[in-house]
Amino acid sequence: MSRQRLSRSESQALTRMRLLDAAAEVFAEHGVAGASVERIADRAGYTRGAFYGHFADKDAVVAALLEERTRREREEVAQLAASEGDTWEALRSWHRERSAHLEDWLALRLELVRHALRRPPGERSVLAQREAYAREALTGAVARELGTGTAEAAFTALIVHALEDGLAIQRAIDPGSVPADAVVTATEIVLRGARTADEP
Amino acid sequence: MSRQRLSRSESQALTRMRLLDAAAEVFAEHGVAGASVERIADRAGYTRGAFYGHFADKDAVVAALLEERTRREREEVAQLAASEGDTWEALRSWHRERSAHLEDWLALRLELVRHALRRPPGERSVLAQREAYAREALTGAVARELGTGTAEAAFTALIVHALEDGLAIQRAIDPGSVPADAVVTATEIVLRGARTADEP
DNA sequence: GTCTATAAAGAGATAGAC
DNA sequence: GTCTATCTCTTTATAGAC
Numbered sequence: 273m274s275r276q277r278l279s280r281s282e283s284q285a286l287t288r289m290r291l292l293d294a295a296a297e298v299f300a301e302h303g304v305a306g307a308s309v310e311r312i313a314d315r316a317g318y319t320r321g322a323f324y325g326h327f328a329d330k331d332a333v334v335a336a337l338l339e340e341r342t343r344r345e346r347e348e349v350a351q352l353a354a355s356e357g358d359t360w361e362a363l364r365s366w367h368r369e370r371s372a373h374l375e376d377w378l379a380l381r382l383e384l385v386r387h388a389l390r391r392p393p394g395e396r397s398v399l400a401q402r403e404a405y406a407r408e409a410l411t412g413a414v415a416r417e418l419g420t421g422t423a424e425a426a427f428t429a430l431i432v433h434a435l436e437d438g439l440a441i442q443r444a445i446d447p448g449s450v451p452a453d454a455v456v457t458a459t460e461i462v463l464r465g466a467r468t469a470d471e472p
Numbered sequence: 473m474s475r476q477r478l479s480r481s482e483s484q485a486l487t488r489m490r491l492l493d494a495a496a497e498v499f500a501e502h503g504v505a506g507a508s509v510e511r512i513a514d515r516a517g518y519t520r521g522a523f524y525g526h527f528a529d530k531d532a533v534v535a536a537l538l539e540e541r542t543r544r545e546r547e548e549v550a551q552l553a554a555s556e557g558d559t560w561e562a563l564r565s566w567h568r569e570r571s572a573h574l575e576d577w578l579a580l581r582l583e584l585v586r587h588a589l590r591r592p593p594g595e596r597s598v599l600a601q602r603e604a605y606a607r608e609a610l611t612g613a614v615a616r617e618l619g620t621g622t623a624e625a626a627f628t629a630l631i632v633h634a635l636e637d638g639l640a641i642q643r644a645i646d647p648g649s650v651p652a653d654a655v656v657t658a659t660e661i662v663l664r665g666a667r668t669a670d671e672p
Numbered sequence: 673g674t675c676t677a678t679a680a681a682g683a684g685a686t687a688g689a690c
Numbered sequence: 691g692t693c694t695a696t697c698t699c700t701t702t703a704t705a706g707a708c
Contacts, residue, residue: 283691287691287692301590302590303503303504303505303586303590304505305505306504308682309683309684310682310683318693319692320683320685320693321691321692322691322692322693324686325691325692326691329684329685330684375589378589382585383586385644385645386503386583386586389579389644390502390503393647396646399645400645403642403645403646404649407649427654427657427658430650430654430658431661433638434639434642434658435634435635435638436638437637437641437642438633438635438637438638438639439630439631439634441634442603442637444585445585445589445596445599445600446596446600446603447593449607449630450630458627458631458634460665461628461665462631462662462665463665464665464668464669465661466661466665468664468665468668469661469664480673483673508700508701508702509702510700510702518673518674519674519676520702521673521674521675522675524702524703525674526673529702529703530702
């Protein structure tokens with residue numbers, strides 16, 4: 273690598289990645305439907321010709337973006353799960369980091385959710401799998417925290433997972449009314465409630 | 473009213489309402505940016521001429537829609553709060569009813585959230601006020617349920633409020649993994665956790 | 673008030689030059 | 691691989707008829 277001339281496939285991949293990142297930004301700003309191919313290419317520093325050299329159309333870039341983000345997230349989660357220390361604490365700091373770019377993240381996330389929901393149920397699988405995977409990881413952490421099996425922990429994990437979106441929305445709408453670490457505090461409350469439910 | 477000929481202002485208001493309802497549907501299906509004025513007018517049974525007779529442009533109908541839905545929700549919440557019976561149970565059944573048209577509701581809701589987030593923070597007030605009002609109503613109900621003051625109940629109410637969006641998203645993505653009454657069950661868990669937190 | 677007609681701009685997608 | 695040129699279709703918004 274370093275200062276060497278990029279090989280053909282490397283520069284190809286670079287352009288593709290630049291276009292993907294640009295698309296993510298423009299989607300977040302204007303929405304998928306409101307983002308023109310020209311704007312995306314322009315943001316990446318190219319013209320439309322380059323765009324169509326890498327993607328068949330706008331839908332293709334949405335699909336590619338969803339898969340790329342899903343893959344990236346899988347890697348991050350896998351890393352968290354493999355870490356030796358406190359998995360729960362690791363997940364917490366992950367959320368804290370995310371809250372720094374919360375608005376951009378939420379905007380893109382809502383766009384991808386909306387886009388997935390617009391197609392028939394059978395074709396929502398990429399997003400559904402991403403969600404399932406994230407929830408599985410959370411379920412493991414919750415089960416460990418509560419000292420129960422995964423079956424009992426599943427619903428609690430769902431709540432925690434759902435809170436991430438829900439609180440992000442509330443914080444984006446009115447940052448003053450939602451603390452930056454609301455997810456962490458809320459998760460503690462939910463875990464306490466789940467613990468109490470186990471011992472009636 | 474009844475079978476009498478509509479007055480001028482009545483028929484005017486009727487057309488406006490039809491256009492608003494049509495806009496809500498089309499926004500939910502195609503997104504605000506993906507919805508053309510012609511589609512909206514067509515859905516309402518008119519042509520674009522009628523549309524431009526009532527709204528300056530597409531942004532105007534989004535603003536009107538947000539205000540109209542906010543007003544409608546305020547009335548519903550006010551009715552709930554005024555009802556003699558168990559306010560909490562009334563809120564629950566409200567959620568249950570909503571889950572029937574969950575996808576449509578969520579689609580429109582996410583569109584309006586996205587649209588609000590696309591403008592500068594100062595201009596998000598209509599949605600922010602709507603959220604604040606809903607949360608206030610919830611805070612009252614939570615305080616009564618926990619037997620605490622509103623200050624202590626505020627954060628718990630925020631969690632419950634956020635869960636509504638978060639669980640709706642999860643259920644829309646994969647209905648099989650989220651029970652229809654998940655909000656109710658989750659709320660019970662959260663309340664239990666909040667109660668335990670009060671008595672350390 | 674709502675329709676039809678139309679002007680003007682924007683966007684998707686392809687073809688050919690380099 | 692990426693650019694410029696171009697074709698076509700869609701959309702916005704206005705103007706004038708009824």
